[in-house]
Amino acid sequence: MDLAFFGVQLLNGLQYGLLLFLIASGLTLIFGIMGIINLAHGAMYMIGAYLVWDLTMRLGNFWLAIVIAIPIAIVLGLIIERLFLDTLYKRDHLYQVLLTFGLILVLNEAQRIIWGGDVHSVPVPAPFDGSIQLTDNLQYSVYRLFVMGVCLALAGVIYWVIRHTRLGIIIRAGAVNRDMVEGLGINVRTLFTLIFSVGVALTAFAGMIAAPLTSIAPGMGDSILITCFVVVVIGGIGSIKGAFWGAILIGMAETFGSVLIPSLASMVIYLIMAAVLLVKPRGLFA
Amino acid sequence: MKTSIKKTLLASVVGAGLMAAGGAYASEHPVKLGLMLPYSGTYTALGEAITNGLQLAIEERGNQLGGRPVEYVKLDSEADPSKAPQNMSRLVRGDNVDFVIGPVHSGVAMGMLRVAKQTGAITIIPNAGLGAATNELCMPNVFRTSFSMWQDSYPMGKVAYDRGYRKMVTITWDYAGGKEDVAGFKEAFTEAGGEIVEEILVPFPSTEFQSYLAQIGSLNPDAVYTFFAGGGGVSFVRDYAASGLKDNIPLLGSGFLTEGNLGALGDAGEGVLTTLHYADTLDSDANRQFVAAYQEAYGKVPDAYAVQGYDTGMMLAQALDKVAGNTEDKEALIAALASVELESPRGLMSFSDSHHPIQNVYLREIRDGKHEVVDVAYEQLEVPDNACKK
Numbered sequence: 197m198d199l200a201f202f203g204v205q206l207l208n209g210l211q212y213g214l215l216l217f218l219i220a221s222g223l224t225l226i227f228g229i230m231g232i233i234n235l236a237h238g239a240m241y242m243i244g245a246y247l248v249w250d251l252t253m254r255l256g257n258f259w260l261a262i263v264i265a266i267p268i269a270i271v272l273g274l275i276i277e278r279l280f281l282d283t284l285y286k287r288d289h290l291y292q293v294l295l296t297f298g299l300i301l302v303l304n305e306a307q308r309i310i311w312g313g314d315v316h317s318v319p320v321p322a323p324f325d326g327s328i329q330l331t332d333n334l335q336y337s338v339y340r341l342f343v344m345g346v347c348l349a350l351a352g353v354i355y356w357v358i359r360h361t362r363l364g365i366i367i368r369a370g371a372v373n374r375d376m377v378e379g380l381g382i383n384v385r386t387l388f389t390l391i392f393s394v395g396v397a398l399t400a401f402a403g404m405i406a407a408p409l410t411s412i413a414p415g416m417g418d419s420i421l422i423t424c425f426v427v428v429v430i431g432g433i434g435s436i437k438g439a440f441w442g443a444i445l446i447g448m449a450e451t452f453g454s455v456l457i458p459s460l461a462s463m464v465i466y467l468i469m470a471a472v473l474l475v476k477p478r479g480l481f482a
Numbered sequence: 483m484k485t486s487i488k489k490t491l492l493a494s495v496v497g498a499g500l501m502a503a504g505g506a507y508a509s510e511h512p513v514k515l516g517l518m519l520p521y522s523g524t525y526t527a528l529g530e531a532i533t534n535g536l537q538l539a540i541e542e543r544g545n546q547l548g549g550r551p552v553e554y555v556k557l558d559s560e561a562d563p564s565k566a567p568q569n570m571s572r573l574v575r576g577d578n579v580d581f582v583i584g585p586v587h588s589g590v591a592m593g594m595l596r597v598a599k600q601t602g603a604i605t606i607i608p609n610a611g612l613g614a615a616t617n618e619l620c621m622p623n624v625f626r627t628s629f630s631m632w633q634d635s636y637p638m639g640k641v642a643y644d645r646g647y648r649k650m651v652t653i654t655w656d657y658a659g660g661k662e663d664v665a666g667f668k669e670a671f672t673e674a675g676g677e678i679v680e681e682i683l684v685p686f687p688s689t690e691f692q693s694y695l696a697q698i699g700s701l702n703p704d705a706v707y708t709f710f711a712g713g714g715g716v717s718f719v720r721d722y723a724a725s726g727l728k729d730n731i732p733l734l735g736s737g738f739l740t741e742g743n744l745g746a747l748g749d750a751g752e753g754v755l756t757t758l759h760y761a762d763t764l765d766s767d768a769n770r771q772f773v774a775a776y777q778e779a780y781g782k783v784p785d786a787y788a789v790q791g792y793d794t795g796m797m798l799a800q801a802l803d804k805v806a807g808n809t810e811d812k813e814a815l816i817a818a819l820a821s822v823e824l825e826s827p828r829g830l831m832s833f834s835d836s837h838h839p840i841q842n843v844y845l846r847e848i849r850d851g852k853h854e855v856v857d858v859a860y861e862q863l864e865v866p867d868n869a870c871k872k
Contacts, residue, residue: 201700208692305522313526315713317720317746327726334699335726410689411720411746413713415524419687451693454684462656462685 200331205451207330211340213447214347218402219420220427220439221354222395228371228434230388232281232292236299238421240396243303244269244403245412246311249318252407258321262404266397273396277389285388300418307414316412343405350398351440358436367391371434423450426465430472432482441480512553513802513809516573518584518594519608520561524687524712527742528586529559532608532791534780536583539795542775548802559585566593574603580809581606583794586787588612588659598624602812604819606797608790613662613865616838620870622816625837627793629759630865631662631709632669635736637843637859638707638757639670642734647704649679653694653718654709656683663709663736671707679703689717695725702731709736716746723750737846742785744851751848759839760786760828761846761853772827789827797822830862836870 219241226234247268251261276299284291319325324342327335358364366387370377378384403417410416427446431438446465453464460467472480517536519529533556540552555577557569566585573579574597582598582605585591591610598605604623607615611631616624642650650671654660661683668678680701682694698706706727710718719739722728728750737758740751762773762783772792776784784792801818802809809815824831829842845859 198700201696204696204699205693208696212690212692308522308526313530315527315716315743315746317716317748319748320724327724329726331699333702333727333730334696335724337724409721411713411716413524413716414522414526416689416713450690455693455697458683461683462688 204330204334204336205455206448207336209448209451210444211344211447212451213444214344214351215402215406216420216424216427216447217351217440217443218347219399220424220431220443221351221436222398223424224428224431224434224436224439225367225391226395227428229367229374229391230281230285231289231374232392233289233296234392234395235293235296235421236276236303237396237399237424238417238419239300239303239307240269240272240417241399241403241406241420242307242412242415242417243272244400245407245410245416246307246316246403247400248404248407249316249412250311252318258318258408262401265404266401269400270393270397272400273393274389276396277392281388281392282385304414313414318407318412320408337409339408343409346405354436355440423465426469428479430469430479432476432479435479435481438479438481512551513547513798513807514553514555514577514579514581515798516577516579516582516584517554517556518559518566518569518573518582518590519556520586521556521558523561525561525586527712528609528787531742531785531787532583532586532794534776535784535788535791535793536608536795537791538776538779539792539799541779543795543799547798548805548807550802550807555579559587559590561585561587561590563587563589563593566590567597570594570597570603571601574601580604581798583608585610588615591615595619595621595624604812604815606794606819608794609787611659611662616836616870617865617867618869620836620867622837623812625797625819625833627797627839628790629841630838631659631736632666633838633841633863633865634738634758634843635663635666635709636670637845637863638734638736638755639667639672639676640674641755641757641845641857641859642667642671642705642707643674643676645705645732647732648676649703650676650705650707651680651682651698651701651703652678652707653682653684653698655686655688655714657686659711660686660709664707667707687714689714691718691721692725695721695727698731699725699727705732705734707734708739711736711738711741712743715739716743719747719754720750728753737786740848740853742787744848744853747848748851751851754848755856756846756848756853757843757859758786758846759841759843760789761844761855763852763854764827764829764844765855766827766829768825769827784827786828793824793826793828793831796824796826800824834864834867836865836867838865838867840864 223237226232247265248261252258320339324339326338330336427442431442449464449468454461521529573582582603586609588610591612602623607626609628611629613630616626652664654664734755737756800822804818805814820833831839831841834840840862842858843860843863844855845857846853847856
């Protein structure tokens with residue numbers, strides 16, 4: 197493996213990892229603070245991609261489509277939390293898992309009814325539709341660099357909110373001991389609503405910015421959900437920092453694993469998860 | 483996903499002359515077609531296209547088969563292999579259908595065929611390209627109106643060699659369908675004298691192709707042969723174009739790489755060469771009529787899946803006419819099905835001893851967002867089916 201090839205793969209791994217982080221961050225927040233295993237997280241990723249595809253086709257402008265799609269995703273998160281989850285907080289985890297699993301079915305079916313079963317794509321938007329030459333025959337889309345930048349910026353914002361704001365203190369405290377936070381007079385209900393809609397919006401946003409890089413098809417969120425759970429478990433449940441490093445680790449592992457040890461490609465991330473759990477049963481940063 | 487759609491649709495009764503032909507199977511006694519196709523999930527579009535084609539063929543025949551009205555029993559296969567035996571049993575034993583039409587997915591096919599073997603239910607496979615289904619298993623009651631992976635990819639091997647490519651890389655998903663497809667290509671390509679320098683297998687159903695594209699770049703072959711389908715096909719072709727590889731290393735593929743996906747591919751698909759047993763641009767009367775009728779009925783251009791559904795309908799019509807609507811005498815019915823010869827939109831089509839279509843395979847190039855037929859890559863190709871030779 198020469199240096200150029202190594203560099204290209206490093207870039208690929210980083211970009212994939214950063215996108216995973218965006219999806220996993222919402223998952224880990226919801227999981228860690230609300231104690232809800234949101235199986236419908238992948239479906240929201242898909243909804244984000246379909247929303248932006250639909251709006252781009254209607255409006256002819258990808259950026260405008262994103263601006264409109266984000267509030268829709270937030271409202272959808274709000275509705276789900278208020279209408280469905282709210283009634284189940286006092287119940288056992290199993291009820292919540294059942295509910296979010298049901299949501300996968302409902303969201304997938306809604307997608308089929310609204311948008312149909314065809315495969316779609318969103319053209320790479322200007323001004324990022326160019327590419328840079330990496331090696332003799334390989335180019336890299338500028339839009340991928342842009343996505344990396346956006347993910348990094350968002351990671352920074354999330355980190356800042358969690359570390360340096362009052363809200364962040366509550367979130368961190370909530371991840372450690374929910375009952376105590378409630379005992380200190382903080383309205384957990386409002387916090388939950390906020391966390392859930394932000395978490396859902398983050399994954400939907402990941403679907404939106406990933407839309408020009410992927411194909412938009414039914415069930416596209418199902419496989420990414422599993423990978424993101426692996427990220428969350430490796431990083432430590434509820435830890436944003438863990439989600440970040442877990443996502444980068446998994447991104448690199450998938451990228452290099454698939455090329456260097458192709459026979460184990462589909463197992464690599466699970467092997468890593470098993471190894472991490474052996475050493476640190478609660479994840480790297482929990 | 484969980485809800486199985488079971489819609490029953492009674493077609494209208496037909497002319498009295500045809501009723502007489504039905505004999506004891508009077509026209510009030512409908513022919514029951516059990517459709518076991520995916521109506522949810524990744525393969526939804528395929529299930530719908532096949533259903534559309536099938537219904538179009540039967541509507542064109544006045545909604546009757548062999549003088550009897552037609553009843554459809556639709557069951558969502560969910561493309562889930564684990565549910566296949568149970569779903570198939572439900573159709574055969576519960577709903578008592580005369581024919582089972584399905585599936586799309588090769589994994590589901592294996593589960594279905596187990597039940598087909600036990601019950602002797604006449605099964606027509608309108609898609610799943612798994613070779614064993616009509617070869618090694620060699621079941622008299624199983625037919626296929628589609629293709630096998632081998633049949634569609636074998637002709638491309640020679641095309642690639644004739645175009646001067648000597649060192650090639652193949653890339654596909656690590657699952658039976660992909661491996662069978664690539665094996666067909668490899669067989670013909672290496673027979674001709676070419677060399678496969680690397681066979682890349684991507685975990686199914688991953689669509690993260692960046693690391694593999696970098697690998698292809700560093701291997702720098704004369705050309706690349708690939709099999710992906712659905713969303714994976716679109717992702718791969720777009721990523722391949724965006725990586726700049728397409729400018730130097732031509733992309734060849736199975737027809738399923740691009741079939742039904744031209745809109746989503748956009749400019750990325752231009753120049754991609756594929757082989758398949760159909761192209762909507764085929765210049766024949768049968769195809770022109772079919773395309774026009776399909777467009778009028780469903781508002782879109784038909785793809786290979788729609789033709790497979792359509793030919794399933796035409797096959798049933800021809801066979802049931804021959805036995806005058808008698809579905810009780812299974813032996814005569816199977817013989818009638820086996821002797822079907824169709825002037826299909828895809829060209830001439832008949833059936834081999836193993837009940838596999840003998841058909842043309844076309845070389846197609848995407849030009850201006852259309853599958854233009856460049857050549858007949860292989861005329862009336864019969865799949866070698868030694869296991870089943872009579």
